[in-house]
Each structure stands twice: as C-alpha cells, then as structure tokens.
Amino acid sequence: MPDLAWFVVRRLAAAVLVMLALSFAVYLIFYAIPADPANLACGKPCTPDRLEQARHFMQLDQSTIQQYLNFLKGIFAGRTFGDGTAAVHCNAPCFGYSFPLARPVTTLILERLPITASIALGAAVLWLIIGVSLGVVAALNRGRPLDRLSVGFALVGVASPSFLIGLLAILVFGFWLNMVPVSGYIPLTDSPVDWAWHLVTPWLVLAVLQAASYIRLTRAQMMEELNLDHITTARAKGAGEARVVLTHGLRGALVPIVTLFGLDLGGLLGGAILTEKVFSMQGLGDLLISAVAQLDVAVVVGTTLFSAFLIILANLLVDIVHGVLDPRVSHG
Amino acid sequence: MSSSVAGAVSPTRLALRRVRRDRSARAGVALVVGLIVVAAAAPLLVKLAGQDAYTYHIDLLDPARGNAPKGAIGGVSGDHWFGVEPLTGRDLFSIVVLGLRTSLFIAVVVTLITTVVGTLVGISAAYFGGWYDAVVSRLVDFLFGFPQLVFMIALGIIVPGGFPRWLLLILVLSVFGWAGLARLIRNQARSLVAREFVEAARSVGSSGWHVVTRELLPNLLGPVLVVATMAVPGYIGAEAALSFLGVGVPPPTPSLGRSISDSIAWVYTGADPWFLVFPGAALFLAVLGFTLLGDSVRDAFDVRLRRAN
Amino acid sequence: MARPVLEVHDLHVTFRTDGGLVPAVDGIDFAVAAGETLAIVGESGSGKSVSSAAVMGLLPGNADVTGEVLLDGRDLVGLPSDELRKVRGNDIALVFQDALSALNPYYSVGWQVAEAYRLHHGKSRDASKKEAQRQAVRMLDLVGIPDAARRANSYPHEFSGGMRQRVVIAMALVNNPKVLIADEPTTALDVTVQAQIMRLLEDVQEEFGTALVLISHDLGVVAEVADDVLVMYAGRAAERGTVRDLFHRAAHPYSLGLLGAMPRVDVPPKPRLTTIPGSPPSPGSISTGCPFQPRCAYTERVGERCITERPELTPRPGEGDHEAACHLGRRPSDA
Numbered sequence: 001m002p003d004l005a006w007f008v009v010r011r012l013a014a015a016v017l018v019m020l021a022l023s024f025a026v027y028l029i030f031y032a033i034p035a036d037p038a039n040l041a042c043g044k045p046c047t048p049d050r051l052e053q054a055r056h057f058m059q060l061d062q063s064t065i066q067q068y069l070n071f072l073k074g075i076f077a078g079r080t081f082g083d084g085t086a087a088v089h090c091n092a093p094c095f096g097y098s099f100p101l102a103r104p105v106t107t108l109i110l111e112r113l114p115i116t117a118s119i120a121l122g123a124a125v126l127w128l129i130i131g132v133s134l135g136v137v138a139a140l141n142r143g144r145p146l147d148r149l150s151v152g153f154a155l156v157g158v159a160s161p162s163f164l165i166g167l168l169a170i171l172v173f174g175f176w177l178n179m180v181p182v183s184g185y186i187p188l189t190d191s192p193v194d195w196a197w198h199l200v201t202p203w204l205v206l207a208v209l210q211a212a213s214y215i216r217l218t219r220a221q222m223m224e225e226l227n228l229d230h231i232t233t234a235r236a237k238g239a240g241e242a243r244v245v246l247t248h249g250l251r252g253a254l255v256p257i258v259t260l261f262g263l264d265l266g267g268l269l270g271g272a273i274l275t276e277k278v279f280s281m282q283g284l285g286d287l288l289i290s291a292v293a294q295l296d297v298a299v300v301v302g303t304t305l306f307s308a309f310l311i312i313l314a315n316l317l318v319d320i321v322h323g324v325l326d327p328r329v330s331h332g
Numbered sequence: 333m334s335s336s337v338a339g340a341v342s343p344t345r346l347a348l349r350r351v352r353r354d355r356s357a358r359a360g361v362a363l364v365v366g367l368i369v370v371a372a373a374a375p376l377l378v379k380l381a382g383q384d385a386y387t388y389h390i391d392l393l394d395p396a397r398g399n400a401p402k403g404a405i406g407g408v409s410g411d412h413w414f415g416v417e418p419l420t421g422r423d424l425f426s427i428v429v430l431g432l433r434t435s436l437f438i439a440v441v442v443t444l445i446t447t448v449v450g451t452l453v454g455i456s457a458a459y460f461g462g463w464y465d466a467v468v469s470r471l472v473d474f475l476f477g478f479p480q481l482v483f484m485i486a487l488g489i490i491v492p493g494g495f496p497r498w499l500l501l502i503l504v505l506s507v508f509g510w511a512g513l514a515r516l517i518r519n520q521a522r523s524l525v526a527r528e529f530v531e532a533a534r535s536v537g538s539s540g541w542h543v544v545t546r547e548l549l550p551n552l553l554g555p556v557l558v559v560a561t562m563a564v565p566g567y568i569g570a571e572a573a574l575s576f577l578g579v580g581v582p583p584p585t586p587s588l589g590r591s592i593s594d595s596i597a598w599v600y601t602g603a604d605p606w607f608l609v610f611p612g613a614a615l616f617l618a619v620l621g622f623t624l625l626g627d628s629v630r631d632a633f634d635v636r637l638r639r640a641n
Numbered sequence: 642m643a644r645p646v647l648e649v650h651d652l653h654v655t656f657r658t659d660g661g662l663v664p665a666v667d668g669i670d671f672a673v674a675a676g677e678t679l680a681i682v683g684e685s686g687s688g689k690s691v692s693s694a695a696v697m698g699l700l701p702g703n704a705d706v707t708g709e710v711l712l713d714g715r716d717l718v719g720l721p722s723d724e725l726r727k728v729r730g731n732d733i734a735l736v737f738q739d740a741l742s743a744l745n746p747y748y749s750v751g752w753q754v755a756e757a758y759r760l761h762h763g764k765s766r767d768a769s770k771k772e773a774q775r776q777a778v779r780m781l782d783l784v785g786i787p788d789a790a791r792r793a794n795s796y797p798h799e800f801s802g803g804m805r806q807r808v809v810i811a812m813a814l815v816n817n818p819k820v821l822i823a824d825e826p827t828t829a830l831d832v833t834v835q836a837q838i839m840r841l842l843e844d845v846q847e848e849f850g851t852a853l854v855l856i857s858h859d860l861g862v863v864a865e866v867a868d869d870v871l872v873m874y875a876g877r878a879a880e881r882g883t884v885r886d887l888f889h890r891a892a893h894p895y896s897l898g899l900l901g902a903m904p905r906v907d908v909p910p911k912p913r914l915t916t917i918p919g920s921p922p923s924p925g926s927i928s929t930g931c932p933f934q935p936r937c938a939y940t941e942r943v944g945e946r947c948i949t950e951r952p953e954l955t956p957r958p959g960e961g962d963h964e965a966a967c968h969l970g971r972r973p974s975d976a
Contacts (some may be wrong), residue, residue, distance in 0.1 A: 018477050025474075026483075030490060155627075159620035161569050163576050164612050166590060171599050171608070182600065189854065229742035235699055237757040238730035241722075251445065251747050270479045274573055278596075286480075289577060300486045324584045326599035327796040328746055 007323045015316040022308050027068045030301045050137035054224060059084045071096065078177020095305065096298035098291075105302030108287060115185050116283035118195065119202050119275055121270040128261060132216020136250060137213060139222035150215055159214025166205045166278035173201060183280035202279045206272070210264060217260060221253035228252070255325050259318050270307020344551055350474075354631065360624025367436065367621055374433040374502065381413060383423035384585055389416055397603055406606030414610040418598050428614050430586040432592055434498070435618060438565035441502050447560045448507035453510065454517025459540065475511040478563070481573070483508075486581040497582050501574065505567055513559050520555055521548055555632035562626035565619040572615055588615045646852045647696070647733070647820045652708035653877075654688070654695050665691045667876040668708070671854075673869070675819065676846065678853040680867035680884075682860065682899065685847035688876040689856045693822045695829035697735055712820065731761040731877060734813035736842075740785075740805035750808045751793025753778045758815045779875045780811040807841065811960040814845055821846070827862065844880035844901045860899060866890055869944060872896050875932035877924050879955060882963035892957040892965035894937050914949050931968065943968045 055061045059081060070079060074094035079086040090097045095134060096105040128130060138150035177209035180201045186194040225231070226249050234248040273285030284303055291299035323329045348425035378384060385518035393399040400418045406424065457468040488574030491500055494606050525548070533547050575589030575602045583590065589627065595608040654666040666688040673679040681689045689951070695706050698717060708751040710717040713733055717725060735924050737743035745753060754777035755770075762769050782789035797805055806826060814822060823842060827835035845864055846853050857863055863870060863884070870887045872880040872895065880893040898917035921934040934940050934947040946968045954964040 014473075018474060022477055027550055030486070111463055157621070159565065161572055161576075161619065161625045162610075163573065164615060167592070167596060167599055167608055167612075171605060175600065177601055229737060229739065230745040232699060233735075233737065233743045233809075233812075234745070236697055236729055236735040238726050238728070238760045239756070240726055242634055243760075248745055251745070263453065267479065267481075269483055273481055273485070273577065277577060288482060288485055292485055292579070297489065299446060300489050304479060304482050304486045307482045311479055312477045326747065326751075328798050 004323055007329070011316055011319045015312050019309060019312050023072075023305055024068060026301060026304055026308070027071060028064065030297055030304075031064055031067060050230040055085075073315065076249055098296050098298050098299045098302075101299070105299055108299060109284065109302060109306050112282060112284045112287045114187065115281050116272050116276065117269060118185070118188065118199055119206065119272045119281065119283065120265060122199055122203045123206035123210065123272075124261070124268070125208040125213060125287055126203055126264050130207060132218050132257060133209035134211065135215045135218020135272065136222055136245065138219040138224065143221060147219075150219070154212040154215040154219075157209050158216065160209060161274075162206065162209050163274045165209055166202070166275060169201055169205045170278070185281045185283075201271075202275050202281070205278075206268075206275055213260070216259065218253060218257060219249055221250055221256055225249045225252040235311075258321050260327065262312070262314045262318035262321070266311045267307075269314075270296050270303075271308045277298075293297070301304075341495065341616055347458075348632070356624055357632070359626030360572055360621055360626075360628050362380070363621030364625045367432065367618055370429055371436040374429040377429050378426045379425075381423070382411065383426045383427055386422065388420050388422060390420075398601070400598065400603040401606075406448065406604055406610070415606055417594075418604045418607055424610055427586040427591055428588070428610050430589040431611060432614050432618060433590060434581055434585060434587055434617070435568050435571055435589075436573045438498060438501055438505070439622075442505040442509055442567045443560055443563050445476050445502070445506040446513060446563065449506070450510040450513030450559075451517055451552070451556055454514040455521050455552070455612040457514070457518045458521035459544060459548070461522075465518070472515050474512040475508055480508045481570075484574055485577060485579050497580065498585070501571060502579060505570055507568070509563065512558070513563075516559060517557060519553060520552060524548055524551055536637065544545060547580055556632045558626070561622065561629045565622040565626065568615070568618050568622065645674045646713060647854070648672040648709070648711040649692075649696065650709040650711070652692060652695060652710065653706070654691050654700065655705045655957075657703045657705065659956055662677070665704075665876055666695065669871070669876075669878050671869075671871050671881070673820065673852040675852050675856055676844065676850045676867050677868045678855055679869045679871065680855045680857055680863040682857060682863055682869045683873035683879075684922050686875075687873040689873050690824055692873075692878075693854065693856055695716060695737070695826055696822065697729055697789060699729075699735075705892075712793075727761070730757055730813075731816070732761060732818055733820045733822065734816070734818040736809055736813050736821065736823040736826045738827045739808045740802065741797060741829075743809055744805060745799055749794050749796055750800070751781065754780055754793075754808065754812045754815055755762075757812045761816050775813070778796045780815045781808065784811040784845070785809070785812070785837075786811070802830050803837060806830060806834075806838050807854065810838075810841060810845070814849065814851070817849055818851060820852045820854065820969075821854070822956075824856045825858070826855075826859075827859070835862070842866070854877070872899070877932065878934065878964075878966060880965040881954070882957070883960045886957075886959035886961070886963040890959050892969075893961070893967045895933050895938050896965075931966075937970065939969050946951075 039167055052061075059067060062070070073079065074090060074092065076092055078092035079090045079094045079097070081090070088097060088102075090104040090106075091104055094104060095102075096108065098108060100107055101108065128190075134153070135152045138147040141147045142192050146245045173179045181198045184198055186198050188195040201309070222245075225244070239248070270284065272283060273288070275287070276283040276285040284307070287299065288303045290296075291303065309325060321332075393416075401416045401418055403409065403415075412422075413426055416422060416507060417424055417427060439514070453468055457465040467477075487500070487504060524536045533543050536577045571580060572587075572592070575587040578590070578593065580589055581587040589619035591611040592615065595611070597602075598604040598607045649669065650876065652666055653668050655665070656663045656665055665881070669688075669692060671679060681692065683689045691700070691704075694700050695704070696710050696717070698706075698720070700706065706718055717728060720728070724880060744750065750758075751774060755773035758773040758776045759769055762773065776964070778790050778793050781793055786792050786804060786807055790799075797814065798807070801847065806829075810826075821842075821926050826842065827838050830838060839862055842853065844857075846852065853866075855863070855867060860866060867884045868968065870880075870882060870884055871878055872887070872893065875894050880887065880891065880896045882890075888900065891900055895917070901916075917936055922932055930948040931937070931950075931952050940947045950968070952966040952968050954966045956967050957963045
C-alpha cells in the first residue's frame with residue numbers, strides 16, 4: 001500500500017520536528033533555572049574556584065545553544081564529562097547525567113520504567129475491556145436500567161480524582177478487609193504471581209476510573225454509528241444483530257476509541273504519577289518528583305523529555321492506526 | 333422535527349428549556365449553585381462557625397493515639413463541624429470550605445482565561461487562514477505533545493520561591509488549556525466561514541469585525557459554552573492533583589488536594605480516616621457537580637464535540 | 642398478470658412515539674410478479690418508504706406492523722427475527738437512495754458484496770470465503786464496474802456516485818433475490834447517470850427475472866419502466882392501475898396533480914406546469930373524510946362527502962384492476 005507508506009513517512013517527519021522543537025523549548029526553560037546545579041555539586045565550602053571547576057566539568061559554562069547541541073549529540077553518540085581519570089562517561093543514548101545521583105539519566109529512567117509500564121499496561125488492558133463492553137451494552141439498551149447503571153457508573157468514575165479512589169481502595173481492601181497488599185512493587189522476573197498481586201489494586205483503581213471516559217465515548221459513538229444508513233444496509237443484507245453491532249457498528253466507533261486509548265496510554269507511560277504516589281511505587285513519576293525536590297535538573301529534563309517522547313510516539317502511532325483503520329484517511 | 337414553533341425560539345431559550353426538563357441537569361445546576369455559594373461565602377461561613385483555618389487546637393488531640401483528634405468522627409463537635417485536623421487540631425470545616433474556595437477560584441479563572449484566549453485564537457485562525465493559521469495549528473500540536481502534568485511538576489524546580497504559587501498554577505493551567513478549545517473552534521469556524529451566510533455577509537461589504545461578531549460568534553456560542561463548562565471539573569481535578577503532589581497551593585493556605593495528601597498516613601494507620609472523608613467528599617462533589625452541568629449543557633445545546641485531539 | 646411473488650395485504654404501520662400513536666401506513670395492498678415492475682409513487686411522507694421497510698422487517702422497535710406480507714405465499718409479518726434474517730438479502734433485497742451512506746466506509750466494496758453472499762451461503766468457511774470473493778467480482782463486473790477484480794479492493798469513497806449505486810445493486814443482487822425493492826435509487830445521482838442506473842436495473846431484471854418494486858417520485862422514470870403503479874397519499878392508496886391507466890386515465894385528483902407537475906413530451910405542451918397547492922398532511926392528523934380534501938380542487942363539486950366520508954378504492958375504467966379512492970364518479974377531466 002504505497003498510499004499508507006507515504007502517509008506514515010509524512011507523519012513520522014512531523015513527529016520528529018515536534019520532538020526537536022519540544023526538546024529545545026524544554027532545554028531553554030530548564031536551563032534558565034536560577035538555582036545553579038553546579039552549586040550543589042561543588043560541595044562545602046564552595047570557593048569560586050571550585051564552583052568554576054564544577055561548572056566546567058558539568059559543561060554549564062558553555063552557551064545554552066551549545067549545551068543543547070551537546071545534549072542532542074549525547075543522545076546519538078554519548079557524552080563524556082571532564083577528562084583523564086575523573087572523566088564521567090554517559091553512553092548513547094545519553095539523556096543527561098545526574099551528578100547528585102552519579103548515574104546517567106537513561107539508566108535511571110530504564111530502572112523505573114518497568115514499574116510504570118507494569119501499572120499502565122495492566123490497567124490499560126482492563127479499562128479498554130471494561131469501558132468498551134459497558135459502552136456497547138449501554139448504547140444497545142438506551143434508556144433502560146442497564147444503560148442508566150453504566151452511565152451512572154461512568155459519571156462517578158469521571159468525577160472521581162484517581163488519588164481519592166486509590167486511597168479509598170487501599171483503606172477498604174487493604175486495611176479493613178485485609179485482602180490485598182497496600183503498597184510496594186515486586187519485579188515480574190522475581191515472581192509473576194506476587195508482581196500481579198501487588199498490582200491488582202492500582203490496576204483496578206486506574207482501570208475503573210479510566211473506563212468511565214471509555215464508557216461515555218463508546219456509548220455516544222455507538223449510538224451515532226447504529227443510526228447510520230449502512231447499519232440498515234447490513235440488516236437488509238441479512239446480517240444478525242451481533243454482526244450488525246460488532247462488525248458494522250463497533251468498527252466505525254473504533255477510530256475515536258483507539259485515539260483516546262493511545263493518548264491515555266502514552267501519557268500514563270510517561271509517569272503514572274498520582275497512582276505511583278498513592279501506592280508508594282517508585283516509577284517514573286516518583287523519579288521526577290524526587291528530582292524536583294533535589295533540584296536535579298538533568299533528571300527533570302530527562303524525564304520530561306522522555307514522557308514527551310512517549311506522548312509524541314503515541315500520537316504518531318494513533319495517526320498511523322487511524323490511517324489503517326479508516327481508509328478515507330490514507331487513501332486519498 | 334422542525335416545526336414552525338421551534339423555529340421562532342432562540343437556541344439559548346431552547347437549551348434552557350431542555351435543562352429544565354432533564355433531572356440530572358437540574359441536580360447539576362443545584363450542586364454547582366450550592367458549591368459556588370459556599371465557596372463565595374466561605375470566609376463568612378468560617379466566621380459564623382466561630383473558627384479559622386490557622387489556629388492550632390492541641391488540646392483537642394489525643395497524644396496517646398499519635399495526636400489524632402479526640403472523640404468520634406474525627407472530633408466532630410458543635411464548635412468543629414467537620415472535626416479537626418490531626419496533628420495540628422486546626423478546624424477542618426474551615427479548611428474544607430476555604431480549600432473549596434481556592435479550588436473553584438483557580439478553576440473558574442483558568443476557564444475564563446482559556447475560553448477567551450481559545451475562542452479568539454480559534455476564530456482568528458479560521459478567519460485569516462494562511463500562515464497565521466499554520467502557525468497556530470503547529471503551536472497547538474506542540475502543546476498537545478507536552479506531558480502537561482509532568483511539566484507542571486517539573487516547573488517547580490525553576491520558579492523562584494517568592495513567586496505566588498496560586499498565580500503559577502493559573503498561568504500554567506492556562507498556557508496548556510487554551511489549545512484544545514482553539515483547535516475545536518478553529519475547525520468549527522472554518523466550516524462556518526465556508527458557509528453561504530458568511531459569504532453573503534462578506535459580499536455585501538460587511539467588515540471583518542462585523543462578520544466575526546455578528547455571524548461567527550453567535551453560531552459558536554454553543555460549543556464554546558459546552559467546552560467551558562466541561563473544562564471546569566478538569567481544572568478542579570488538576571489543581572487538586574498538583575496540590576496532592578505537593579507542587580500546588582503551598583501551606584498554610586487551605587487546599588483540598590493537600591489535605592487529602594496529608595490524610596494518607598492517618599488513613600493507612602486507621603487513626604483518623606475522617607481526615608480523608610471531608611475534603612475528599614468536597615472535592616468529589618465539586619467535580620461531580622460541574623461534570624453534570626457540563627453534560628447537561630452539551631445535551632441542551634445538542635453540540636457534537638469531536639475530541640480535540 | 643402471472644402469480645405474484647410478493648403480495649401485500651392490508652398493511653398497517655403505526656409508530657409508538659412520545660406524542661402518542663402515529664399511523665404511517667394505513668392499510669395498503671399491492672402485488673408484484675416475477676419480471677414485473679411495480680412503482681410506488683407519492684410525495685415524501687406519504688408512507689412509501691415506510692412500506693418498503695415494513696416489507697423487509699427493517700422498521701425500528703417502536704413500529705407496529707399488521708397485515709400480511711406474502712413472499713411466495715409465506716407471511717413475513719411476525720416471523721421470528723432469525724427466520725426473517727434468512728429472507729433479507731436472500732429472497733428480498735433493497736437498494737437505497739444514497740449509496741454513499743448505504744455503504745460501509747470501512748470495508749472494501751468487494752468485501753461488502755462478498756459479505757452479502759457469505760451471510761446466506763456460509764457453512765464450510767474457507768471454501769466459501771474464496772467463492773464469495775469470486776461471486777462478488779462477478780457481480781461487480783455484471784453491474785458494469787470496469788476492471789472489477791481490481792476495483793473490488795477499493796473503498797466506497799474512491800467511487801463516483803453512479804459507480805457506488807452500481808455497487809449497491811451488485812450487493813443486492815448477489816444472492817439472486819426474487820424481489821428487489823429500489824427506494825428512490827436514482828434521486829441522489831446526476832441526470833445522465835440516472836438513466837444508466839435505471840437501464841441497469843431493467844437489464845438485471847430481465848436477466849434474472851426479478852420482481853422489482855420501484856419507489857419513486859419521478860413520474861418520468863415510472864412511465865418508462867413500470868408495469869403497474871400505486872399512488873400513495875397520507876399512508877393510503879389514492880389510485881392504482883397499470884402504467885397506461887395512470888398516465889392516460891388517471892382518476893384521482895392527486896394523481897392528476899402529480900402528472901400536471903411533470904413535464905411531458907408525449908402530449909401537446911401546456912402553457913405551464915401546474916403545482917398542487919398546500920402540503921401533505923402530517924401523519925395521524927386526518928380523522929374523517931378524504932385526506933386529500935384540503936388540497937383538492939374538486940371538493941366543491943362533490944360536496945360534504947369529501948369532509949365526512951373517507952373514500953374507498955373503487956373500480957375505474959381501464960386495462961385491468963384500475964382503482965381510485967375518490968368520491969368523484971367520473972374522471973375529473975371529463976367534467
């Protein structure tokens with residue numbers, strides 16, 4: 001399909017441009033910081049001499065543009081701070097180096113990513129299933145009790161801040177009923193069962209809340225879709241109700257659902273910040289919050305850019321999936 | 333069915349009529365009016381209760397239980413209608429109503445700013461088109477690529493301590509907030525600009541200002557109102573989330589999000605779960621009320637909104 | 642007339658709405674035989690489209706349908722939905738007015754035609770999938786889609802209006818139905834394309850011996866292709882007869898009004914086309930009397946009967962079963 005390939009190439013180019021613009025903006029904003037990171041690194045007592053040394057070592061004495069170019073170069077070729085025996089290497093792809101933690105930002109992100117990804121992906125699967133199926137059921141039973149129940153559930157879900165419901169869930173299921181663990185993360189490789197068991201509550205909380213907007217979206221889309229003429233055509237052809245609803249109705253509602261899903265998932269992978277805090281899990285969101293508290297600019301910039309990258313990637317994938325799902329987008 | 337009777341009634345009248353008929357719409361309106369009254373009259377209510385949000389009442393705490401409030405339901409009494417905060421003994425009723433006031437104030441101001449900016453930018457982009465439209469569209473794309481929550485937290489590192497946090501919150505939420513509305517209004521206005529009545533107005537020599545204010549704005553009023561009402565609960569939630577994460581309104585200014593965050597330890601130990609219940613319920617009701625209102629405004633104006641993304 | 646494939650007797654359709662019961666079709670009868678064409682004519686709101694949807698069992702849940710719809714003698718009204726499903730698209734097929742919205746934008750046209758085939762031929766799945774695709778291409782070729790094997794993979798938006806309507810016709814005919822209902826099949830098309838599509842319908846009808854029910858307000862088309870005509874007004878039959886009965890011996894003032902509004906080349910030109918004053922009554926608003934009375938130019942001649950008594954179909958002179966529902970005894974033009 002050359003149409004689709006050309007479409008993907010155009011989208012990819014646009015995404016790269018947005019990413020470049022974004023990274024430059026983030027760099028400008030965060031390196032205009034009044035607090036000098038070199039100050040922290042220089043230790044006490046901090047003589048002007050030592051401060052200058054530290055600035056030079058951290059390459060903060062160069063112009064902002066030069067620093068940005070160094071940063072870009074680091075992503076593809078890696079960077080080295082200082083020279084000789086004191087030199088610090090940051091291998092490609094280098095998203096900066098945290099001097100307070102003495103670790104490359106890439107390593108820090110990769111350490112935390114599995115936790116955030118575990119929370120986000122597990123919850124995403126659940127909320128997609130719950131949200132779409134309840135939305136379809138509601139649309140088919142418009143105005144009847146099943147519809148009202150789904151709509152009411154969705155309303156409460158939309159109106160509930162995730163941290164509030166998370167706290168309540170921990171209170172009820174963790175402390176009062178003592179059914180589930182209340183916090184902590186066990187790596188999947190250590191014990192898949194414990195991994196899932198510790199994630200059940202965050203998954204459910206996130207899934208139930210997120211499902212709400214999917215119920216609303218799916219319901220509205222399905223009601224619109226099922227009123228279209230081609231649905232009557234499908235019935236006139238002799239298609240059964242299940243086929244009419246799923247093959248012909250849901251197919252048309254899929255594009256906006258997939259769009260929402262991609263963007264939600266992309267945003268969440270960049271840091272399930274509230275969920276991580278509520279369930280005391282050390283994911284990317286926690287990395288960012290502690291970095292802000294410690295004035296660790298490199299980590300703040302690195303995580304911000306990483307989550308921006310995920311969102312842009314999600315946007316790109318959504319666009320491409322959109323092109324695949326809707327022939328009108330990619331075919332002329 | 334378009335009868336001649338319906339044709340004679342203005343869309344706004346029609347919308348109001350629909351709201352009056354819808355039960356959940358009435359509930360939403362009642363809830364929102366109630367919340368706004370409470371928020372507006374919060375200092376008065378606090379005075380009426382004979383309390384303030386800052387005085388410590390150590391005598392009401394039980395040192396044996398880690399300074400949780402004495403008495404049932406978090407220390408509810410005739411003096412302290414919602415009990416007191418653990419550890420400090422500050423009046424929880426004052427904290428909740430003043431916190432609600434902060435939340436609603438920030439959310440409403442941000443909504444006003446983003447609505448005005450988004451509408452102006454959207455309409456002007458549609459009307460002028462060309463390079464201006466292209467720049468606006470790219471800017472909106474750019475803002476959508478931003479990890480907003482992450483960025484708002486990250487900003488905490490560069491803003492000087494002396495800068496008022498509530499103003500920062502309003503600025504940051506506004507900077508990201510207008511883009512969605514601008515994109516929606518631009519797309520809707522563009523289809524209007526291509527329609528005959530706008531062309532007709534132009535062909536008889538109407539000025540650009542006239543076309544925008546007389547032909548475009550009235551036709552876009554519905555979508556603008558709907559998006560604005562639906563945005564309020566989002567901003568209430570965002571303010572609460574940022575305060576919950578410790579990067580929102582700083583202490584000692586009362587904030588629902590921060591109180592909820594403070595309550596975590598007291599909930600986990602079971603010492604004072606009521607500390608979560610009162611601010612939590614207030615936040616829930618605020619978001620619920622505006623969501624209901626937003627839904628009913630959307631239904632009333634019968635506006636189809638495609639997601640701006 | 643040969644034994645009819647489709648017979649409709651005393652069909653009533655009533656919608657249950659918030660505003661009460663709204664009758665849309667109020668007792669109509671018609672029949673059509675294999676290879677023949679029946680045209681149902683009327684203004685919008687006359688109940689012609691509702692009748693066709695009722696025959697197909699495609700009305701929404703708030704519609705009550707009574708009467709008989711006999712397909713080869715088998716009554717479709719009240720058939721369990723699963724039985725009805727087997728009939729739809731197999732024995733009776735439908736061609737819609739707007740082909741763009743009638744086709745699903747997300748599937749290729751070949752897939753959509755093949756789906757219609759598979760829905761009624763599906764047991765051994767894989768064999769029939771290939772076979773369905775082959776049938777679809779054959780059908781698309783037959784309705785005049787050039788390079789059908791390749792174009793089968795295209796999507797509806799990639800076709801012109803006329804080609805899309807050909808696809809819809811291919812989809813309707815792929816199972817060789819006994820009855821084809823075409824609901825204003827050419828209204829949405831350019832004039833030149835209209836003629837092509839009508840010729841195509843005539844061709845396939847001849848080839849397959851399909852009974853065609855053509856719903857239209859275009860009397861020019863009707864005069865060309867129909868054998869019999871049913872004129873509907875406010876959910877009831879105003880007049881029925883052969884096409885020559887209607888065009889040469891129209892007995893109902895409403896039919897005359899429709900004919901007067903049509904430009905003709907086969908009779909000497911009139912100074913100007915006439916129009917029927919007023920608009921059709923909204924469904925359910927007529928309780929007694931003739932539904933056409935408020936717009937009828939002959940009411941004065943008949944008198945009070947038009948207001949107090951509802952006219953029934955009565956025989957009129959003509960070739961066959963020419964009938965009209967009018968109190969005026971003679972043909973209005975003879976008066």
